[in-house]
Amino acid sequence: MLKRFVAGDFHSYEEFVKSFQIKVPSNFNFAYDVADKIAEETPEKVAIVWCDEQGNSCNIKFSAIKEYSNRAAQFFKRMGIRKGDRVMLILKRRYEFWFALLGLHKIGAIAVPATHLLTAPDLVYRNNAAGIKMIITVADDEVIKHIEDAAEESPSLKYKVLVGGQRPGWLNFERELEKSEPSFTRPTGEEMITNEDISLLYFTSGTTGQPKMVTHNFIYPLGHIVTAKYWQNVEENGLHLTVADTGWAKAVWGKIYGQWIAGSAVFVYDFERFDAKDLLQVIEKYGVTTFCAPPTIYRYLIREDLTKYNWDKLHYCAVAGEPLNPEVYYQFLKMTGIKLMEGYGQTELTLVMGTFPGMEPKPGSMGKPSPGYDVDLIDENGNSCEVGEIGEVVIRTDKRIPVGIFCGYYQDREKTESVWYDGIYHTGDTAWQDEDGYYWFEGRTDDVIKSSGYRIGPFEVESALLEHPAVLECAITGVPDPVRGQVVKATIVLTADYSPSEELAKELQNHVKRVTAPYKYPRVVEFVPELPKTISGKIRRVEIRNKDQK
Numbered sequence: 001m002l003k004r005f006v007a008g009d010f011h012s013y014e015e016f017v018k019s020f021q022i023k024v025p026s027n028f029n030f031a032y033d034v035a036d037k038i039a040e041e042t043p044e045k046v047a048i049v050w051c052d053e054q055g056n057s058c059n060i061k062f063s064a065i066k067e068y069s070n071r072a073a074q075f076f077k078r079m080g081i082r083k084g085d086r087v088m089l090i091l092k093r094r095y096e097f098w099f100a101l102l103g104l105h106k107i108g109a110i111a112v113p114a115t116h117l118l119t120a121p122d123l124v125y126r127n128n129a130a131g132i133k134m135i136i137t138v139a140d141d142e143v144i145k146h147i148e149d150a151a152e153e154s155p156s157l158k159y160k161v162l163v164g165g166q167r168p169g170w171l172n173f174e175r176e177l178e179k180s181e182p183s184f185t186r187p188t189g190e191e192m193i194t195n196e197d198i199s200l201l202y203f204t205s206g207t208t209g210q211p212k213m214v215t216h217n218f219i220y221p222l223g224h225i226v227t228a229k230y231w232q233n234v235e236e237n238g239l240h241l242t243v244a245d246t247g248w249a250k251a252v253w254g255k256i257y258g259q260w261i262a263g264s265a266v267f268v269y270d271f272e273r274f275d276a277k278d279l280l281q282v283i284e285k286y287g288v289t290t291f292c293a294p295p296t297i298y299r300y301l302i303r304e305d306l307t308k309y310n311w312d313k314l315h316y317c318a319v320a321g322e323p324l325n326p327e328v329y330y331q332f333l334k335m336t337g338i339k340l341m342e343g344y345g346q347t348e349l350t351l352v353m354g355t356f357p358g359m360e361p362k363p364g365s366m367g368k369p370s371p372g373y374d375v376d377l378i379d380e381n382g383n384s385c386e387v388g389e390i391g392e393v394v395i396r397t398d399k400r401i402p403v404g405i406f407c408g409y410y411q412d413r414e415k416t417e418s419v420w421y422d423g424i425y426h427t428g429d430t431a432w433q434d435e436d437g438y439y440w441f442e443g444r445t446d447d448v449i450k451s452s453g454y455r456i457g458p459f460e461v462e463s464a465l466l467e468h469p470a471v472l473e474c475a476i477t478g479v480p481d482p483v484r485g486q487v488v489k490a491t492i493v494l495t496a497d498y499s500p501s502e503e504l505a506k507e508l509q510n511h512v513k514r515v516t517a518p519y520k521y522p523r524v525v526e527f528v529p530e531l532p533k534t535i536s537g538k539i540r541r542v543e544i545r546n547k548d549q550k
Contacts (some may be wrong), residue, residue, distance in 0.1 A: 001038060002229060002262050005222055013359055013368060016230070020371035022222050022403045029193055030221040031069060031105035032186055034261055039066035047260065049239060049286055050095045052270040053278065057286075060095060065102065067182045072103025074180035079134065079159055079171075083108035083191055086130045086201060090114050090137040090147075090247060093270040096163045096173060097246040098256065100136055105218075106184055108193040112201045115247030116143045117535050123150035126203055130213060130410060131156045136173060139165025195219045201410055202249050204347045213410035214249075214347045221257035223350035223404015226370050228258025231343050231354040233316040236263035238289040243269075243279075243297050249347040250321070254292050264290070276300040280309050287313040294321030296537075298328050298340065306335035318343060318354075323441045323459050325466055329363035342367055344441065346427060349373075350404035352395070353439055364463065365438040366431065372402045377433060378424075390432045390442050390457055398423030430457060447541055449478035451486045456520050458541070464515045465490060465522075468508060470498040475531050475539045479524055479548045490522035491544055493530060500527035 008019035025033065038045060043063035051057035081087060087109055091097040097113075104111045112130055116138070123146055126132065132154065137143050139162055148169075151157050162170040187193060199218045203211035232254065234240045242254020255266045269282050280301065283291065291314055298319060317332075320343040329340050343354035344366035352375060355367035369375040376384055377391035385391035395402065397420070405425065408416035419426045430442040442448065442457025449456040458476035465474045473493040478486035490508070498504060505525040512521040532543040 001034060001260070002225070005261060006225060006229075013356060016356065017369070017371045020226075020230075022225060022372070024195070024219050024222060024403060026195065027193065028195055028219050028222065029105060029186075030218070030257060031102040034221070034257075035062065035069065035102055036066050038062045038260065045237075046265045048095055048098060048266055048268055050268045050270065051282060051286065053272065058095075060098075065098065068099040068177060069102035069106060070182055070184040071177040071180040072099045073106040073184040075173075075176045076103055076107055076109060076134075078180070081107065081109050081134060083187070083193065083197070084110060085133045086110045086112050088112040088114050088126070088130075088132045088135045090116050090118070090135065090143060091163060092116055092138055092140075092245055092247070093268055094138055094163055094246075095268060095270075096136075097251075099177070100173075101256070105199055106186070108187060108191065108197055108199075110198050110201050110215075112203075113247050113249075113251065114203065115245060115535065116140060117247075118146060120146045120149035122535070123147060124153045125210065127154035127157055129210075130201060130203075133157065134159040134161060136161040136163065138163050139167075144170075193218060196407075198407060198410075200252070202347050212415060213412070215407045215410050216404075217407050220350075220404050221252075221261070223372075223402065224253060224258035225261055226258070226354075226372070227253050227343075227345075227351040228264070229262040230356055231341065231351050231370075232258075232290050232292050232318045233341075233357050234259050234262050234264035234290050238264040239267050239287055239313075240264045240290045241267040241269065241283065241288045241292070243293040250294075253345070253350070274300070276304050280304060280306070283314060284309050289313050290316045290318075292318040292320070295319055295324045295328060296321075298324070298332055302328060302331040302335065306332070311336055311338070314338070316357075317341065320344060323364055323366075323463070325463050326363035327467055329361070344429075344439070346429075348406040348425075349395070349402070349427075352393070352427075362434075362436075362438050365434075365440050367439065368437050369439075372400070372404075374399065374402075375439075377431060377439075385432070387433055387435055390430055390448065392445055393427045393429045393431050393439070395425040395427070396423060397425055432457075444541075446545075447477070449476070449486050449488055451478065451481070451484045451488060451519070456488060460516055461488060461490070461512060461520050461522065464512045464520075465492065465508060467515065468511050470494055470504060470508065473531055473539075475541050475544055476522065477541050477544050477548070479545075487523040488520060489524040489526065489544075489548065491526050491528055491531065494527060 007021040010016040010019050039062040045062050046059050047062045047065045048060040160170045163173045198215045200216040202214045228234045240259050244250035318341045341355040345351045353366040355361045374396040431439045447458050461476045465471045472495045475491045479489045481487040509521050532540040
């Protein structure tokens with residue numbers, strides 16, 4: 001399957017960037033051209049290995065994927081869901097997510113994956129902003145209540161569908177699938193789906209303002225070939241686990257598109273409450289071969305005795321979502337012998353940079369640019385930065401449009417053009433490049449602190465503080481100063497064994513001076529019980545800044 005879409009043969013990073021090319025077919029549709037093709041050629045091939053906390057498990061073959069996505073497409077069509085209609089999927093880690101997603105792809109409707117953490121006001125905003133016509137969710141009392149409360153203020157919402165339960169006013173997904181035909185004919189004529197049609201819509205968990213509506217077209221899955229094959233290093237007939245709820249974009253980064261194209265099955269561990277020991281046990285029991293998770297997960301894993309587990313099958317681990325603290329990297333390497341390979345991207349993009357197979361990782365670095373992405377760092381005047389100089393990460397699109405880049409923000413041309421103009425897409429993230437071409441994340445453009453002529457990114461200071469045993473979480477921001485312009489402030493959540501004090505604040509300041517450049521140390525230290533965060537767990541530094549301004 002991979003060879004149908006990839007051109008190029010390479011044995012080094014330089015060859016990879018120069019020779020790699022994705023062959024984009026006309027009217028490509030992942031559901032028909034990948035999932036169904038695999039089902040036709042190798043119907044017994046395993047697509048998903050699923051298990052839950054109670055020990056229930058099943059292997060779902062591609063023949064079943066084809067049948068139940070067809071049934072889902074028939075159900076949607078029977079309910080009047082048409083090409084371009086928006087359907088929200090709040091399905092946690094239920095395997096029905098894959099049936100529904102592919103069923104929507106087959107009719108050309110727009111899937112809107114969403115987290116179960118949304119409250120009624122969150123849902124009202126999303127339902128109305130996107131014109132949601134149907135919501136499919138799990139039988140979770142709290143989630144159901146929020147959806148029902150939101151429905152009263154959501155005029156576009158016509159259907160509520162429940163997986164794993166029954167309720168008045170709701171359709172039962174399993175029953176509706178069984179009532180539907182197991183075959184579905186690919187649409188033609190006016191209903192024909194093109195590469196330019198929208199297939200996915202994600203609400204980004206921005207750290208400022210209301211979430212933006214990111215749209216992707218039908219060739220977006222091909223952009224994740226690099227994600228899966230050349231960063232996560234998945235293999236034919238392997239078993240890949242990306243730790244992600246299906247409500248976040250990371251799920252389609254690691255649980256379907258690139259993995260299936262590259263021939264790997266995906267492992268889905270359906271849990272409610274994360275427990276490091278449980279995760280390690282299922283990785284060992286089911287023979288996961290490749291693994292991807294955010295740094296937070298690895299921070300929990302290294303607290304366990306990893307030497308007790310069999311690492312014969314698991315041989316490659318990737319990490320993304322936030323910069324990796326080097327201490328976590330070295331602890332994991334010491335206990336497992338596996339190097340963590342970092343990557344960087346956004347909901348609007350696919351993998352922009354990564355530490356690819358054959359590259360020596362530099363802990364904390366995002367790696368080097370992916371093929372297809374013309375990456376640059378620019379200063380405030382739009383000039384390319386020198387080595388070591390902090391600038392904004394931008395994607396130059398004047399010569400080529402990367403496969404997988406978003407189509408724009410849904411029905412918001414003004415917002416789209418505020419970040420993508422003059423042939424350049426502005427990520428809003430800052431970084432610097434070292435002499436070997438590796439990129440190092442610093443923060444959001446709004447997060448950069450300008451103090452006494454220095455430009456200070458928050459990550460390095462946060463990373464230094466997190467090495468101290470007293471610090472559980474922290475956020476670095478700038479506060480106004482009449483002499484320096486801004487000074488560095490640390491807002492800190494302490495671990496259970498420590499209490500706020502002036503002596504501890506001084507100790508932490510001295511610690512930062514020792515482990516990083518002295519001018520970066522926080523002149524202001526505030527201890528708080530918790531940090532303000534978005535629904536996806538990102539720290540809202542803007543809220544801290546606004547509070548300090550007031």
